[in-house]
Amino acid sequence: MFKAIKIKFNFWADRIIERCDLLLVDACSLSNLFLLIKPIAQWVGDICLLLKDFPRISAYRLTGNEWNIIYVGSEQNLKEMSHLLFLDCYEQIDQPRVCIWDLKRKTDQWLNQGIDLVILELSRAFPFSRNFPTIFSVPTWIQQVLPLPQSIDMIVCGNHALRNKLNRAYREHFKAHFSCDKSDFDHFYYQMYLPFISKRHKDRALIASYEDQYKRWFKRGGLMIITHHDQPICGCLCYIGRDTCYSVEEGMSVEEQNPTYHGLNTFMFWEVLKWGRSQGAKVFDFGGTRPWVSDGCYIYKSRWGAKVVRKKRIIPVWWFAAKNLPASLREHINRIGFLGEEHNNFYRIEIVDEGIPGQLKTQPVD
Secondary structure, three states: OHHHHHHHHHHHHHHHHHHHHHHHOOOOOOOOOHHHHHHHHHHHHHHHHHHHHOOEEEEEEEEOOOOEEEEEOOHHHHHHHHHHHHOOOOEEEEEEEEEHHHHHHHHHHHHHOOOOEEEEEEOOOOOOOOOOOEEEEEEOOEEEEEEOOOOHHHHOOOOHHHHHHHHHHHHOOEEEEEEOOHHHHHHHHHHHHHHHHHHHHHHHOOOOOHHHHHHHHHHHOEEEEEEEOOEEEEEEEEEEEOOEEEEEEEEEOOOOOOHHHOOHHHHHHHHHHHHHHHOOOOEEEEEEEOOEOOOHHHHHHHOOOOEEEEOOOOOOEEEEEEOOOOHHHHHHHHHHOEEEEEOOEEEEEEEOOOOOOOOEEEEEOO
């Protein structure tokens, strides 16, 4: 009985979160007055995310060659974090599910029993305790945005690396056009997006459904298609929300490692930038990025001059708690370069060893 009720509740909670998401990413046609309810949408979405975890949440023990970690949260984000911390060289053991109101006591118990680090994936609405020697939080996603100048060429002015890639693309006779044709979307989804995402991220891939991509984004915007000798080779799903041009998903049907297609991604983003500016956009949103400075997508987008902002979606945060963090794990975390958030500002988190357990040092990022 309870299980049936829980399934139905989670279904409707997902629908509410979906509507909150659309409001937050400016995909709803609302007047300026209605934009005042955005903070309410954020709160409602966070509460729904919290209630989806009620009453118990999954837990896993990850054991590698050097350290032991407990992960509390979804299996999908578990894959991302375990790959980041262990490079897939670990043993995973499912643990008994944990009551969400008992997470503080359970975390303390795990750490006293020799667990090196506990990571908890929780709603922003969850009031997790900060009473641990080492404690910090990281959003599961960030966004990187680029203000668009009146003259779009100012973006690459002085940026020789980007300009060289664009010049190479023009020499290779790459061309671009914007399409709202459903047949182009079908080709993009099945021949570009699915193979590209699956190959790049493997079992960690977050694959959106055809209906979600088509109804949510394509019908609100369109598709920037890049061709080579009149053959479509990559594309980017994009739309305009108020004064922002959003890059939603990209895909390609060729190997970017091939010297012919080196810089293809740069050319595609450049064409989307130009299209967005022509539609009146003042900001370009590169889309979601994982919140650590060693991430390849973060590095690439930063080279455009993009700055970090909070992701405009209902997402959980990761809490990291430890008591006696091994030096090797501390150094590994510092190399990853997690980004924390405080008052809408983002900082690179570094755990320092100065005789004080878990002392943190932060460095602002753009």
